[in-house]
Amino acid sequence: MPNASELALFSLIVEAKSFNKAAQLAEISPAALSKKISKLEKNLGIQLLYRTTRRLSLTEAGEILYSHSKDINKQVNDAVSAVSSFSEGLSGTIKMTVPTISGELILAQAVAEFCQLHPKLSVEMRLENEFVDLIKEGQDLAIRTGVLSDSSLIAKPLLQSNWIVCCAPSYIEKHGTPQTPQELSRHNCMAYTYQDKGAHDWYFSQSDEAYYVKISGNFATNNSQALRKAALAGYGIVYVPRCSVYDDMQRGDLVQLLPEFHGRQLGIYAVYPYTKHQSQKVRLLIEHIKDCYQQQAEYF
Structure with missing residues (x-):
């Protein structure tokens, strides 16, 4: 009969979709892992995996076994943690x-x-x-x-991070206050480039409507503090996580724009x-x- 360790390793291979990656996670060699799975298949008298140089897939018996064994790792971890x-x-x-x-x-x-x-x-x-x-x-x-x-x-969720649009009062004095997201296209919007997407396309939603506004400006950076300092100096409008400028807004050094519109949210x-x-x-x-x-x- 297979033991819990063998079933846990089998589940890990399925979830990792690779013998090499599963072996790395389990901190054993790929050869040792392959040997353990071969032993499991021999003890059960049935093939569980189709293995080629490029692909790993489950047999029908393997799918059934995985559906019953996939929670073993979690149960063991919970028990040890307790x-x-x-x-x-x-x-x-x-x-x-x-x-x-x-x-x-x-x-x-x-x-x-x-x-x-x-x-x-x-x-x-x-x-x-x-x-x-x-x-x-x-x-x-x-x-x-x-x-x-x-x-x-x-991954365990902690909180939602909300993004806002803001600028210094001195920028508003010189250039006015945009009343809609679309009006941002007429302003100097400074981009935060350290993100997969959205640096120059700012997301907004209101009620059931959601859309992106393409912005442009004369300054962009991948450093949040550099972007914040440029905004504090009154050089343009920024779209950043609220936490990064919260204290500045409390002091009045930065002002939130378009508060009636919701920005992006990231977990x-x-x-x-x-x-x-x-x-x-x-x-x-x-x-x-x-x-x-x-x-x-x-x-x-």
Whole structure:
């Protein structure tokens, strides 16, 4: 009879869609993984996978087995997580990677507060906008915004990030206030280029209507702080996450434009590798970050 480990490895191969990728996630060699699956097929007396150099697919029996075994990894991880605090406690180090905007704002304070609550624990936080390979880089946790496509990662939603249009009062004094999104085409709109799409096509919605407005301007940058400073100096209009300019708007240094129109919304997620059980310390850090975000939801 197959054991839980063999079934978990079989499910991992199906979800990773590759022996090599599954072997990497399971931290064993592809040859060892292939041997284990061959043993599983031999014990069951039936072929589970069609394997070629380019493609991996399930047999009919493999589809049935996968439908019953796909939750084994989750059940094992949940069980380990439930007792992990007894063996490890909140000590050691958590390595995490976060976007620059998040790291410079509420997130840094939330993580530092968590470390103070647990003196035996330390956190190494990297600020970078590139989404690194968590397993290869040895990272336990990432905070990410937007659509996540890597199926080997688990993503837990934390909050929605709302984008707004804003500028300095001095810009309004010189150029007036746009009354509709379409009027932005007549203004100097400065683009934030660190995004897959939408740098020069700004999204708006009102009631049941949604559309994009093409903008143009004489300055664009992939750095949010550079864009913010250009806006503070009165050089143009920007379209950015509200959290990045919230304090500026509270002081009156920036003014929100077109508040009756909704901008884009992107989910903020806590992300960690699928094959690593979620340790007690990582789980509690995620909960702490989520609580801090929700307590200051007006930022977002």
